[in-house]
Amino acid sequence: MDVSLTFLIVNLLAIFLGPIFAVLVAQYLNRKSEAFDRRMEVFRDLMRHRRTILNSEYVGALNLVEVEFSDFPEVLSKWRDLHDHLNNVFDDNSSEKTVKAWNEKTDRLHTLLIHAIARASNRPIEQLDIVAGYAPRAWEDEEQMRRNISLALLRVLSGRTSLKVQPDQQVQITNPFPPKPD
Numbered sequence: 001m002d003v004s005l006t007f008l009i010v011n012l013l014a015i016f017l018g019p020i021f022a023v024l025v026a027q028y029l030n031r032k033s034e035a036f037d038r039r040m041e042v043f044r045d046l047m048r049h050r051r052t053i054l055n056s057e058y059v060g061a062l063n064l065v066e067v068e069f070s071d072f073p074e075v076l077s078k079w080r081d082l083h084d085h086l087n088n089v090f091d092d093n094s095s096e097k098t099v100k101a102w103n104e105k106t107d108r109l110h111t112l113l114i115h116a117i118a119r120a121s122n123r124p125i126e127q128l129d130i131v132a133g134y135a136p137r138a139w140e141d142e143e144q145m146r147r148n149i150s151l152a153l154l155r156v157l158s159g160r161t162s163l164k165v166q167p168d169q170q171v172q173i174t175n176p177f178p179p180k181p182d
Contacts, residue, residue: 036121039068043117050110051135054143065113072120075113082109107131 045061052058062082069075085105090098111130118125155161 035068038064039117039121042068043114043121043123046110046114046117047130050114050130052139052143053106053110065117069117069120072116075116075120078109078113078116082106082113085109 042061042064045057046065049055049058049061062079065075065079069079085102090102094102111127114130115125115127118130152161156163
């Protein structure tokens with residue numbers, strides 16, 4: 001085969017296949033970048049709300065871990081541990097010690113999940129930095145108060161507890177009608 005013919009064929013292939021190859025590489029890189037951005041969004045939401053796990057953005061991000069990190073077995077393992085724990089809810093008659101232990105385990109599993117996601121995303125972060133997230137104490141107090149009110153209301157509505165009503169001893173009942181004229 002003539003060298004010039006070979007050169008011509010190679011040039012024609014390069015002219016036609018080069019742009020196609022370039023588009024395919026660009027699409028591949030774009031998909032990788034979009035996947036990374038989605039994983040980072042999940043990571044940011046979990047970090048942002050790590051002290052307020054009842055927040056809807058936290059729950060939404062937690063539910064996306066299985067989808068966005070499907071290629072990361074360590075992350076999925078930590079996610080399953082946390083997911084199983086969160087679905088293992090104690091009853092409202094549980095002792096304060098049981099609730100405290102459950103909350104501590106939740107914090108530990110959450111920290112391990114975020115740490116695994118950080119490593120998978122090449123964002124090294126220490127576990128102590130994850131635990132040390134800030135949330136105003138008032139948020140936690142308010143959340144606990146809402147939980148207590150909900151549990152008390154549930155006990156009353158289900159008939160397990162009665163609602164105690166007592167008249168106020170200091171209130172004087174006055175006649176709402178004026179006295180009869182003379």
